[in-house]
Amino acid sequence: MAAAHTDFWExxxxxxxxTAMLVVVFVALFTALGFGLDFRFGDLxxxxxxxxxxxxxxxIALGFGVFQSLLSYYGGAALVLASxxxxxLAPDTPQHQMVLDVVREMALAARMPVPKAYLMSDPSPNAxxxxxxxxxxxxxxxxxxxxxxDREEVQGxxxxxxxxxxxxxxxxxxxxxxLVAGVxxxxxxxxxxxxxxxxxxxxxxxxxGSRDDDNSGGxxxxxxxxxxxxxxxxxxxxxxxxxxxxxxxxxxxxxAASVEFTRNPRALLRALERIAQTESPLRNASRGTAHMFxxxxxxxxxxxxxxxxxxxxxxxxxxxxxxxRLRAMLNEAGGEAPxxxxxxxxxxxxx
Amino acid sequence: xxxxLVVLIIAxxxxxxxxxxxxxxxxxxxxxxxSWRQIDVQLRxxxxxxxxxxxxxxxxxxxxxxxxxxxxxxxxxxxxxxDQGSRMAAENQITGGLGxxxxxxxxxxxxxxxxxxxKLQEELTTTENQLAFSRQAYNDAVMQLNTRIESxxxxxxxxxxxxxxxxxxQGAAEDxxxxxxxxxxxxxxxxxxxxxxx
Numbered sequence: 251m252a253a254a255h256t257d258f259w260e261x262x263x264x265x266x267x268x269t270a271m272l273v274v275v276f277v278a279l280f281t282a283l284g285f286g287l288d289f290r291f292g293d294l295x296x297x298x299x300x301x302x303x304x305x306x307x308x309x310i311a312l313g314f315g316v317f318q319s320l321l322s323y324y325g326g327a328a329l330v331l332a333s334x335x336x337x338x339l340a341p342d343t344p345q346h347q348m349v350l351d352v353v354r355e356m357a358l359a360a361r362m363p364v365p366k367a368y369l370m371s372d373p374s375p376n377a378x379x380x381x382x383x384x385x386x387x388x389x390x391x392x393x394x395x396x397x398x399x400d401r402e403e404v405q406g407x408x409x410x411x412x413x414x415x416x417x418x419x420x421x422x423x424x425x426x427x428x429l430v431a432g433v434x435x436x437x438x439x440x441x442x443x444x445x446x447x448x449x450x451x452x453x454x455x456x457x458x459g460s461r462d463d464d465n466s467g468g469x470x471x472x473x474x475x476x477x478x479x480x481x482x483x484x485x486x487x488x489x490x491x492x493x494x495x496x497x498x499x500x501x502x503x504x505x506a507a508s509v510e511f512t513r514n515p516r517a518l519l520r521a522l523e524r525i526a527q528t529e530s531p532l533r534n535a536s537r538g539t540a541h542m543f544x545x546x547x548x549x550x551x552x553x554x555x556x557x558x559x560x561x562x563x564x565x566x567x568x569x570x571x572x573x574x575r576l577r578a579m580l581n582e583a584g585g586e587a588p589x590x591x592x593x594x595x596x597x598x599x600x601x
Numbered sequence: 602x603x604x605x606l607v608v609l610i611i612a613x614x615x616x617x618x619x620x621x622x623x624x625x626x627x628x629x630x631x632x633x634x635x636s637w638r639q640i641d642v643q644l645r646x647x648x649x650x651x652x653x654x655x656x657x658x659x660x661x662x663x664x665x666x667x668x669x670x671x672x673x674x675x676x677x678x679x680x681x682x683x684d685q686g687s688r689m690a691a692e693n694q695i696t697g698g699l700g701x702x703x704x705x706x707x708x709x710x711x712x713x714x715x716x717x718x719x720k721l722q723e724e725l726t727t728t729e730n731q732l733a734f735s736r737q738a739y740n741d742a743v744m745q746l747n748t749r750i751e752s753x754x755x756x757x758x759x760x761x762x763x764x765x766x767x768x769x770x771q772g773a774a775e776d777x778x779x780x781x782x783x784x785x786x787x788x789x790x791x792x793x794x795x796x797x798x799x
Contacts, residue, residue, distance in 0.1 A: 344719060344723060347720075348723060348727075351726075351727035352730075354731060355730045355734050356734075358731050358738055359737060360738075361636065513737065
């Protein structure tokens with residue numbers, strides 16, 4: 251268990267590092283865009299081989315990037331909750347009370363503060379956790395999860411979410427969710443401005459409007475314009491790849507930690523098998539938030555292919571593979587696998 | 602002088618390491634104490650719940666008088682216990698008695714339609730679970746603290762500043778056989794506490 255403790259510190263450190271890196275890359279991306287725009291529309295130019303002019307747009311872009319990062323850090327959870335239309339879970343029905351109780355139980359098991367519980371009114375069973383740190387953590391479950399799962403299964407699911415809270419996955423995942431949306435917005439903006447001005451990098455030395463006086467500056471501007479364009483086209487792609495790369499391993503680790511908390515591999519095993527049986531996608535989940543859920547909420551994305559490309563492009567490990575691992579833990583613990591659901595779940599292992 | 606500089610750097614490193622090691626021990630000791638308080642909170646909450654539950658179900662369960670009396674008597678013993686040891690023994694009796702009570706309650710379908718009983722049942726279930734998880738968390742914290750106190754080189758700091766190994770919370774043998782309560786499943790076999798971490 252001492253080893254497990256070290257693991258957890260290591261995971262937390264890695265998440266802090268990754269979040270910092272994500273913010274740096276994000277701000278740098280914005281600044282680069284501002285720099286390119288300065289050449290194109292602002293006063294920045296290369297005269298006699300040296301840079302002249304005041305980089306106004308660069309500074310604005312830098313400021314915007316920093317502002318966006320701060321906003322994401324402090325307001326990210328609220329944004330995520332608003333985007334999935336979640337509301338705070340009240341103890342108004344016995345089932346809601348049960349979920350609130352299980353949240354407390356799992357927080358105790360994880361030795362973490364009790365997160366706030368939220369509810370999404372969606373019939374598809376799913377859950378996610380978010381927040382900037384364990385003291386400001388939030389777990390959100392769907393109505394479908396409450397309706398279909400028993401106490402043991404809810405424990406398994408919330409144990410998994412508590413693991414994300416403890417390991418600071420929630421912070422990284424939240425920043426990715428909010429900043430990826432930011433990057434998508436940025437790409438959109440570049441596309442549109444390109445459209446309106448008749449193509450930034452379209453013709454080599456051609457310039458339109460503001461900067462037709464300086465030929466060499468125009469060429470450099472066009473070159474940087476192309477770079478910005480390439481960056482803008484690739485940015486969402488990389489952002490998406492990043493989101494996927496970081497979250498698959500996390501899911502396996504959180505599954506293992508859920509078992510560590512519940513001391514009962516069957517809890518999460520049964521929950522995942524139940525989810526595997528339902529095919530309905532979540533209405534309010536988007537590509538921006540998909541990586542936060544316990545099981546991929548988007549239809550068609552959830553499949554059990556294990557090929558290189560399947561691995562590269564999916565935010566979650568295949569459900570079948572996760573169920574296999576839990577089953578192995580259960581066997582190790584000497585428990586008996588629940589036969590009925592298991593038999594039904596094996597063939598459902600595809601999108 | 603470069604020699605004195607080297608000595609200074611070594612001194613700073615040693616002091617820095619000692620500070621970190623000491624703070625780590627303090628943090629673990631606080632976690633142990635906090636986990637213990639959590640256990641205590643749950644035990645008290647359970648004491649408060651028992652009279653209400655007994656009151657609510659005794660009308661339905663005339664045939665289970667023994668189980669009910671056992672729980673009530675164990676509670677009285679726990680509250681008036683003169684020392685920690687006998688208190689824990691009584692608490693373990695309560696855990697066993699409540700486990701049986703919750704199990705036999707399954708045989709009384711009428712209870713399912715009583716909103717008050719259902720509410721109490723949920724409260725008791727989560728209290729039992731929170732107790733079990735607090736105990737698990739406490740024992741994990743104790744293991745971490747004790748490991749740290751025993752291992753080199755932190756043991757040097759621990760010995761110098763009087764860090765004591767904490768004691769594990771041990772349930773009675775009978776208590777170990779009682780699974781975490783799960784009413785919806787109607788009592789399942791307990792899982793051995795394996796911790797399969799990758």
